[in-house]
Amino acid sequence: MKATVIAMGLTLFSFFDIPVFWPILLVYFVTLLALTMRNQIAHMIKYRYVPFSWGKAKYAGKGKKPAVDRPLSSEPRFNPANVK
Numbered sequence: 001m002k003a004t005v006i007a008m009g010l011t012l013f014s015f016f017d018i019p020v021f022w023p024i025l026l027v028y029f030v031t032l033l034a035l036t037m038r039n040q041i042a043h044m045i046k047y048r049y050v051p052f053s054w055g056k057a058k059y060a061g062k063g064k065k066p067a068v069d070r071p072l073s074s075e076p077r078f079n080p081a082n083v084k
Contacts, residue, residue, distance in 0.1 A: 010016045
């Protein structure tokens with residue numbers, strides 16, 4: 001609450017309207033991101049987590065083909081015309 005009141009008060013005076021160079025904001029953002037994500041990034045490196053699909057191995061099983069769209073049983077699929 002206190003910070004909100006101070007921030008609202010500072011917006012009323014043009015003396016506090018300071019121009020900011022955008023590369024400084026970018027470096028600040030990247031620094032904060034790195035500091036806050038430090039534990040998550042360390043965990044991902046420790047367990048070799050790759051968040052992109054191009055770096056992951058794909059396993060289809062031992063001699064199995066990919067599943068196709070077919071009914072699970074030998075019964076015919078549902079047909080609304082057969083409903084009484």
